[in-house]
Amino acid sequence: MTALRGGPPRRLAESGATPALTGKVVAVTGAARGMGRAHVDACIQLGARVLMIDVLDDLGSQAAQEHGSHVKYTHADVSDEHDWARALEAGLATFGRLDGLVNNAGILLPKSMADTTGDEYDRVCAINQKGVFLGMKAAAPILRDNGGGSIATSRPPRDWWESASASLIPPASSPYAA
Numbered sequence: 001m002t003a004l005r006g007g008p009p010r011r012l013a014e015s016g017a018t019p020a021l022t023g024k025v026v027a028v029t030g031a032a033r034g035m036g037r038a039h040v041d042a043c044i045q046l047g048a049r050v051l052m053i054d055v056l057d058d059l060g061s062q063a064a065q066e067h068g069s070h071v072k073y074t075h076a077d078v079s080d081e082h083d084w085a086r087a088l089e090a091g092l093a094t095f096g097r098l099d100g101l102v103n104n105a106g107i108l109l110p111k112s113m114a115d116t117t118g119d120e121y122d123r124v125c126a127i128n129q130k131g132v133f134l135g136m137k138a139a140a141p142i143l144r145d146n147g148g149g150s151i152a153t154s155r156p157p158r159d160w161w162e163s164a165s166a167s168l169i170p171p172a173s174s175p176y177a178a
């Protein structure tokens with residue numbers, strides 16, 4: 001997200017400048033823990049209100065409570081188009097607008113290719129690939145009607161893809177690299 005390129009949020013806050021995301025609303029998927037939770041915290045420090053999306057309802061709700069009225073948690077499986085519609089509607093009902101989406105939800109299946117079933121492979125692709133597509137598809141019209149916005153996607157670092165192209169995929173995670 002462009003607004004985060006200026007450095008860690010704490011440094012921005014200490015600068016005394018108006019936080020870059022003041023007045024903005026950002027939806028973050030996979031928001032209940034890990035990198036998604038860090039994205040939520042960063043957006044809040046930059047002045048945004050955040051729609052947290054995840055399937056881990058206990059963790060997500062607890063995190064949202066800690067942030068108070070700046071944050072709403074909603075359950076959605078990013079591989080489900082209807083869940084996307086419901087989630088973004090819930091965010092609009094609460095905050096009245098949407099300015100950005102962080103497509104962060106993803107799963108890592110710790111199995112070799114030989115041990116991975118077709119259904120498991122489909123599930124990884126449904127979340128890590130189709131989930132990103134569905135998120136962009138659901139958010140884009142709202143952002144367009146809003147006059148613009150930003151969509152960011154968490155992805156593995158470049159050396160993963162270079163490993164994949166060189167057939168050096170870490171052996172316990174081949175569906176992820178696909």
Ligand SMILES: NC(=O)c1ccc[n+]([C@@H]2O[C@H](COP(=O)([O-])OP(=O)(O)OC[C@H]3O[C@@H](n4cnc5c(N)ncnc54)[C@H](O)[C@@H]3O)[C@@H](O)[C@H]2O)c1
Pocket residue numbers: 029030031032033034035036053054055056076077078079104105106107127154155156157
């Ligand atoms: N951790 C890393 O080093 C790293 C590096 C590069 C990219 N990534 C990517 O960043 C993202 C987050 O990684 P992480 O390490 O924080 O993972 P994590 O497993 O800690 O968190 C992933 C979150 O996504 C949620 N999630 C999983 N399936 C979902 C679904 N169907 N619908 C909605 N939410 C779902 C989980 O409940 C969880 O809260 C992933 O997409 C991962 O591929 C991670």
